Amino acid sequence: MDNAFLKMPNRIYLGENLLGHLGDFIAKKENKNVLLFTDNGLMKSGLVQPIEDYFNKNNISYEIESEIKPEPTYIQVDELLKKVSKFDFDTIVAIGGGSVMDAAKLISLVLHTDYSIKDLIDDPTKVSKRCSTVLIPTTTGTGSEATINAIVTIPEKDVKFGIVSDEMLPDLVLLDVNNVKTLPKSIMASSAVDALSHCVECYTSKNATVLSDGIASLGAKNIFENIIPAYEDADNMDARKALLLGAFYGGVAITASGTTAVHALSYPLGGKFHIAHGVSNAILFKQVMEVNKPDIADRLASLCDFVFPSEGSKSVDEKADFMIAKIAEIVKKVEIPTDLKKFGVKSDDLDFLVDSALQQTRLLDHNRRKLTREEVENIYKSVM
Incomplete structure (x- = not known):
């Protein structure tokens, strides 16, 4: 019989109104500062607001980054990395589709290092996870919340590329059906x-x-x-x-x-x-x-x-x-x-x-x- 394996996030919750599990996760951390990572469309839709309300109610310190582009290039993710590196956080909470979650996973590997996303394209074995990740999908499709992959576009080749590293597995996944209620x-x-x-x-x-x-x-x-x-x-x-x-x-x-x-x-x-x-x-x-x-x-x-x-x-x-x-x-x-x-x-x-x-x-x-x-x-x- 051939050997078999599965790799999964540390903890997964499925249901509705799951932010209490996020609060429990953050409460166990010494540094409770959070980077809330999303995109402008979700900000406008109101899906991010419940997380902000929860953070404010529970005195959780956070910064928001919402400038991620759909299906970004590695250059765009590198630019985001430089921007968010100025913030003080030890947990990324990413709510969104595959582009948001993939970018968050990549940033978690190269945060406060000398490496770039381009370096990961060449050799993803160089780095290890630098901060905790919580992934909250808002579509019914990419599965990025469970994968060890992140997809970026390489513009000089007009092609997408999958960066693969076990280090990208998230620490917590919230499969909250509330986030797909209004999905077109x-x-x-x-x-x-x-x-x-x-x-x-x-x-x-x-x-x-x-x-x-x-x-x-x-x-x-x-x-x-x-x-x-x-x-x-x-x-x-x-x-x-x-x-x-x-x-x-x-x-x-x-x-x-x-x-x-x-x-x-x-x-x-x-x-x-x-x-x-x-x-x-x-x-x-x-x-x-x-x-x-x-x-x-x-x-x-x-x-x-x-x-x-x-x-x-x-x-x-x-x-x-x-x-x-x-x-x-x-x-x-x-x-x-x-x-x-x-x-x-x-x-x-x-x-x-x-x-x-x-x-x-x-x-x-x-x-x-x-x-x-x-x-x-x-x-x-x-x-x-």
């Missing part, structure tokens, strides 16, 4: 499809284990069963809670087995054309699974048995086709684009996309099928 359904849908791709890719990954399979399959089941109900009924909080948990499961699975070709081909689309990560994954999801199918049909069938047991009488091949069709059906029903036409991607960009995707060896090495250049090119052509 378009963002909810694209982030949930992103989370679904995490679960399915991890389950079909070359590195999948019995432990990662258990977590990935639970996440997939939560998302497959709840994404359409949550999209169609904004008041269905049980469905949104299930998506929030499914996204967390996807993040945990990533730490053990890793995503594969969907994400590898998605990174150039985000880096050069600034297509939202969940949207680019959704566009590629079905096509990549179809090309991978000869090497992952048994894995898709196994996942089908868990998520859709009513399909149990079908053959392995039929179950694999069913799962791929279900993915396509979900993307269509939640009204995510299924091609790149509206994003300015042209046939002239094909060589760049293929070259950049093939450089994502960290992810492609997880893929059970060794994709040829022609296969990668045909995947992109199929969505142009």
Whole structure:
């Protein structure tokens, strides 16, 4: 039996009105100063205000930083690092989507050191965690609150890059359903499809284990069963809670087995054309699974048995086709684009996309099928 592992945050809470757990965490620390890390959109939405009110009521000293950009470059994160290094804090409380949480994790590694985010791109083993991190997701998708990854854009290469370090695991995670109550359904849908791709890719990954399979399959089941109900009924909080948990499961699975070709081909689309990560994954999801199918049909069938047991009488091949069709059906029903036409991607960009995707060896090495250049090119052509 192969060895298996999972890496998880120190403590996770799921429910509503969870700020008391944050207060308990801070109360145990000698230095109670906090950097409250978020973005301007969340400040305007009112989601940050309950944390501020709680800090003020409980005399917790804090500074706010809200200038993080969506899907930032490493240069922008370095600029934020210089800014927040002037504050006196030993805990980062990050509330937001993947960009906010990823930037907070990166800053926690290089705070008050001679290293930069660029240095982490070159070698993330140089540093260790410099302050505590509390992550509070406000989308149903990235799973950043559970991963050892942080994604930045490398502008000189027009591509995204994943920095990986065990030191990025947070000390506390609050999965508070209140934070996704007013999440616009378009963002909810694209982030949930992103989370679904995490679960399915991890389950079909070359590195999948019995432990990662258990977590990935639970996440997939939560998302497959709840994404359409949550999209169609904004008041269905049980469905949104299930998506929030499914996204967390996807993040945990990533730490053990890793995503594969969907994400590898998605990174150039985000880096050069600034297509939202969940949207680019959704566009590629079905096509990549179809090309991978000869090497992952048994894995898709196994996942089908868990998520859709009513399909149990079908053959392995039929179950694999069913799962791929279900993915396509979900993307269509939640009204995510299924091609790149509206994003300015042209046939002239094909060589760049293929070259950049093939450089994502960290992810492609997880893929059970060794994709040829022609296969990668045909995947992109199929969505142009």
